[in-house]
Amino acid sequence: DIQMTQSPASLSASLEEIVTITCQASQDIGNWLAWYQQKPGKSPQLLIYGATSLADGVPSRFSGSRSGTQYSLKISRLQVEDIGIYYCLQAYSAPWTFGGGTKLELK
């Protein structure tokens, strides 16, 4: 199975701050990487697919990038509504595997 190592596990940041979360794939997964946000008490929401494409309705402060087998999610100016848990998911090969999650809190 492809392992997705996500970091950090938790993150405390201030409003308007730039936040970056990363996922390291254990092997090449191309652009088969998606990012999800899960707010407290809600279902996960798709943010980014294809490593860099913004999903419909997602604010432009979210962006995804790739460098080799490392993938990053960037929030350019943190807002209150961005608090939650973030996950990456690789779908290059089955079984599709999630990163361990990053819990984002307000400082």
Place this chain on the structure above:
Amino acid sequence: EVQLQESGPGLVKPSQSLSLTCSVTGYSITSNYWGWIRKFPGNKMEWMGYISYSGSTSYNPSLKSRISITRDTSKNQFFLQLNSVTTEDTATYYCARSLIRGTFDYWGQGVMVTVSS
């Protein structure tokens, strides 16, 4: 608007089977892919499997022969059955639509299932 809703028992005894239904409105399950994902206490997420527009399936090998995903196209529903459950299967179970691999754009609200005697 595409909507998914999970239903099923919230409590299952060890060694029994867990059966969940995902009812879909606003989109036909004869298109795209339809998956089950679960979230364990402690926040770990696991992709369980999917059923495709044609009825073919793909499962997480970690679930071995315990899992089955089926569908009823006349009711626009798909189903999860997980056999021989243990307390390790306690989780919140989600159904979701996948347009392309790994891209789950619509999710159900989730159903919490506890395995306990």
